[in-house]
Amino acid sequence: MSTTPNANPASHANPHTGAAGQRPPHMATRLAHGLLAVRNEDGSVTLEMAQPLTLQAEELEDLVTDLAGLRAELDPPYPLDCPPLxxxxxxxxxxxxxxxxxxxxxxxxxxxxxxxxxxxxxxxxxxxxxxxxxxxxxxxxxxxxxxxxxxxxx
Incomplete structure (x- = not known):
């Protein structure tokens, strides 16, 4: 997950990530376009914005990529089995x-x-x-x- 705006999440090693890839509670991560993601103690994530965002398709893709990286770190993980069609x-x-x-x-x-x-x-x-x-x-x-x-x- 990126710690700087517009960065590829896979391209950064994050010193705040633990051995299992989990962030400690209340660790904030800066996503694309200044969006701030804060991990809560219950495993959920709070997203914070300083101001409204207007995004073009490529900018929205950056944000979706960052959010996907954030989802990959959440617990429970993605299920191994395919969901019903x-x-x-x-x-x-x-x-x-x-x-x-x-x-x-x-x-x-x-x-x-x-x-x-x-x-x-x-x-x-x-x-x-x-x-x-x-x-x-x-x-x-x-x-x-x-x-x-x-x-x-x-």
């Missing part, structure tokens, strides 16, 4: 970009979400193959359900 905001046919990073031997997958912009995933070739297999299984289910519509999808 009805609880998600799906992105239909997103633009995507895939590449191999020859320096690390990892696969880079970027998806453009209509709400959150470009989301990057870095994974091993083995994990990428597992993802590909999962997609193939779901495509096979679709193919089978088209042949016998009474079966439906689960």
């Amino acid at each position: 009805c609880a998600l905001e799906p992105c239909y046919t997103p633009r995507h970009w895939v590449a191999c990073d020859p320096l690390t031997g990892k696969i880079l997958l970027f998806l453009r979400h209509h709400l959150f912009g470009w989301l990057g995933i870095v994974q091993t070739p083995e994990a990428s193959l597992e993802m590909l297999k999962s997609v193939a299984v779901e495509m096979k289910k679709l193919e089978l359900s088209e042949r016998s519509p009474g079966q439906g999808l689960h």
Whole structure:
């Protein structure tokens, strides 16, 4: 999380962060565009502004990135299991970009979400193959359900 305005949260080591990545209660962090985030003892965060903000799309993206970094530090953490589909905001046919990073031997997958912009995933070739297999299984289910519509999808 950034401690200076307009900074990339991943690019800063923060001396106020503990070993588990948790900030002590009442630790203030300056987010993009002067927004101040204060961690409360109950685990919540209070956001404070000195004045109203008017933001263009790129400036709002900076703030969303900082807020996402703040969310990643909160407890409880993101659930490991995917929530029910009805609880998600799906992105239909997103633009995507895939590449191999020859320096690390990892696969880079970027998806453009209509709400959150470009989301990057870095994974091993083995994990990428597992993802590909999962997609193939779901495509096979679709193919089978088209042949016998009474079966439906689960």
